[in-house]
Amino acid sequence: MTNRRTILKSIALGAAALSGGVRLPWHAIAQEADKFPNPLQIPExxxxxxxxxxxxxxxxxxxxxxxxxxxxxxxxxxxxxxxxxxxxxxxxxxxxxxxxxxxxxxxxxxxxxxxxxxxxxxxxxxxxxxxxxxxxxxxxxxxxxxxxxxxxxxxxxxxxxxxxxxxxxxxxxxxxxxxIELPSQYGVDDIPLIVQDRNFNRDGSFRYITRYDELVQGIQGDTILVNGTVWPHFVATTQKMRLRILNAANSRTFTFAFSDNRPFVQIASDGGLLETPFERTSMMMAPAERADIIVDVSDGREVILLSHGMVSTYPEHPGDLSRLLRSMDTQSFEILSIRPQSSLAPSPIVPAALSVITKLDPSAAVTTRRLNLMMGHGHRSGEDRGAHSGLRSGFGGGFGGGNYSINGRHHNLGFVNEQVPLGDIEIWELNNTSPMTHPIHIHNVHFQILDRNGTPPPPEEQGLKDTVRVRPSELVRVLVRFEYYTDPETPYMYHCHMLEHEDRGMMGQFVVV
Ligand SMILES: [Cu+2]
Known part of the structure; x- marks a missing residue:
């Protein structure tokens, strides 16, 4: 029930939050004084x-x-x-x-x-x-x-x-x-965090795409769910916790950090345990990326997992495209309150060596494939690709009509874009010619990131990955090898993991032969 006292408290909280760059959704006004009233649900x-x-x-x-x-x-x-x-x-x-x-x-x-x-x-x-x-x-x-x-x-x-x-x-x-010894008690010190953003209609139903910008950008919600919990808190009973963070948002990229800027230790990425842990204070994650981190709460103080809004670097120019792209991922959020109880069980020391990663040798690569990531610019950019092209760009409607392609070709179930021999080491060049970042996922492989525009990847990208952010004007080279199964008839996918981009054509098919 909303009463005058709750509203006043909420306004005060809202004002405090706004000063930190957090914009509250319409329903936040009904919140109780405890900003994180709901115990974090832990999936069975x-x-x-x-x-x-x-x-x-x-x-x-x-x-x-x-x-x-x-x-x-x-x-x-x-x-x-x-x-x-x-x-x-x-x-x-x-x-x-x-x-x-x-x-x-x-x-x-x-x-x-x-x-x-x-x-x-x-x-x-x-x-x-x-x-x-x-x-x-x-x-x-x-x-x-x-x-x-x-x-x-x-x-x-x-x-x-x-x-x-x-x-x-x-x-x-x-x-x-x-x-190796890591926090491993599921739901106690080994915690899944499935982070998603949603919009709500006034009747409580989810609001999916209702605006043109949401079609182009991908949908971005104003309310965070963690394991399906809004405004969640978690009571810590151990000095350290392993948080398995999954960005399961449709299209939003998060930049996670803690409210007191405390450092944390990343131990794993998409492809599992890193070779060695490393310490950081913030962490950008695009849709489908995973990161396991160890956070130390032995100081006994409440700490809030945040996502900092990004500062857009997209240039300002007249027209809606600039406004849309400049607004993406700029919103900040408070994600989860972690509340240590008064006495905390001891936790293992994070091992200095976590795993062994067998690295592929780039000089042994026998094939290089280039995947150009494109927004449908309103050109018929698939035309030079031969007769079996399927849907093409060129729907019109402003910046490509919210259509996306790879090498000028929309995803087509009837067309196999690439044939990849089993066991070959290959370099795939993910080349972003569009004005927005696309997290590219390749099925059936964990790849190594070789470089971004020639620069070797940072520590968090030195483990194995299956999804990689490719920024505008960036060429990310990844080393792939498909090791186990062949099937000339049934393709796997590679695609943008902003689901609205995938649904609008930014996906290709390959078979392993
Ligand atoms: Cu995309």
């Missing part, structure tokens, strides 16, 4: 059932309702629950089977992001699961210990379906991770 851990040597996981995709805002109900989708899904945990070398039952009213699918799998198990846009049916991919893990995730990858419909809730975390352990 799904460890599967061993049947004849195969670990089975049952996932039911279903509709439900969630309560995010006081007194309002939000229709949502989830996996075994109302919003998002359980955290699926597994171990390298096991054979797993994921029974995905679609109990929704429409077709969907499920992609295992960060997994090296046979193409028919990948859950790409051609692999739909019709309502009332179950899809059961089975594969043997060749995985490093890592924080991965699963989400809808539905053709032209990934953005809306993930926004409704079709996503969850996957944790892989391996021999290396079992041999």
């Amino acid at each position: 851990l799904l460890e599967g059932t061993l049947i004849d040597g195969v670990r089975h996981y049952n996932l039911s995709l279903q509709e439900g309702t969630s309560q995010f805002l006081p007194g309002l109900t939000t229709p949502t989708w989830g996996i075994n629950r109302n919003f998002l899904g359980p955290t699926i945990r597994m171990r390298d070398t096991e054979t797993i089977r994921l029974n995905v039952s679609n109990n929704l009213q429409e077709a969907t699918n499920m992609h295992w992001h960060g997994f090296l799998v046979p193409a028919i198990c990948d859950g790409g846009p051609a692999q739909t699961i019709e309502p009332g049916t179950t899809w059961s991919p089975e594969f043997t893990l060749h995985q490093r210990a890592a924080t991965n995730w699963y989400h809808s990858h539905m053709m032209h419909n990934t953005g809306p379906q993930v926004y409704k809730g079709l996503a969850g975390m996957m944790i892989v352990e391996d021999e290396q991770s079992a041999s």
Whole structure:
């Protein structure tokens, strides 16, 4: 209930927040005095059932309702629950089977992001699961210990379906991770943080794209959900915690830091444990990127995980494009309050060596492929690519009509863009000719970042990655090798992980042969 006292407190909080660059959404006025009143939800851990040597996981995709805002109900989708899904945990070398039952009213699918799998198990846009049916991919893990995730990858419909809730975390352990001591008690000192931004309508429902700029930029919400919790707090019971941070936003890039600017230690990125930990005070993460960090709260003081708004470097010029691009990711947020209890259990010292990463030799690369990341400029830029081009740029409507392409070609299920021989070391050049940053994800591989415009990557990008930010006018070279499966018929995807860009064509297909 909103009363005069609450409103006054909220206005005071709002004013304090505004001075720090945080803009509050419309519903924040109804908040109670405790700005982070809601205990952080921890998704249930799904460890599967061993049947004849195969670990089975049952996932039911279903509709439900969630309560995010006081007194309002939000229709949502989830996996075994109302919003998002359980955290699926597994171990390298096991054979797993994921029974995905679609109990929704429409077709969907499920992609295992960060997994090296046979193409028919990948859950790409051609692999739909019709309502009332179950899809059961089975594969043997060749995985490093890592924080991965699963989400809808539905053709032209990934953005809306993930926004409704079709996503969850996957944790892989391996021999290396079992041999070192890190905080590892799930939900106690090993904490999943699935960070997303959402907009709400006045009736409590999610507001997806309703404006043209949201079509072009990708949707950016004014309200943060962490594991589906608004304004969450977490009570720390240990001196240190491992936070497994997943940027599961559709299109927003976050720059995480703590309210007192305390340093933290990054131990893992997309491809799992780094070779050595390193200390930092802020961390930029685009959609689909993961980072595991160790934060020390032994001082006993409440600390807030923040996201700092970016200062846009896009030049100011007349017209809407400049205004749109200059506004992207500029908003700051308070994400999560961490509240240490009065007595804290001791935590292990972060090991100086975390893992061994077998590096590929760039001089052994036999092929170089260039992927030009393009906004549809209103030119028919696919025309020089031959007869089997599928949809092309040139829809018009201002800056490309919100259409995106790679090498001038929109994603086309009937067209295989690249054929990649199994086992070859290749250099893929991700060349951004558009005016905005695109996080590029390549399926079925963990790649090494060679350089950005010739400059070697910073420490957080020296581990293995499956998603990499490519800034405007940047050429990022990555070293790839596909090691396990061939299938000339079934493609894997590479695409921008801003889901609205992916849905509008910034995706290509490759087969491993
Ligand atoms: Cu993009």
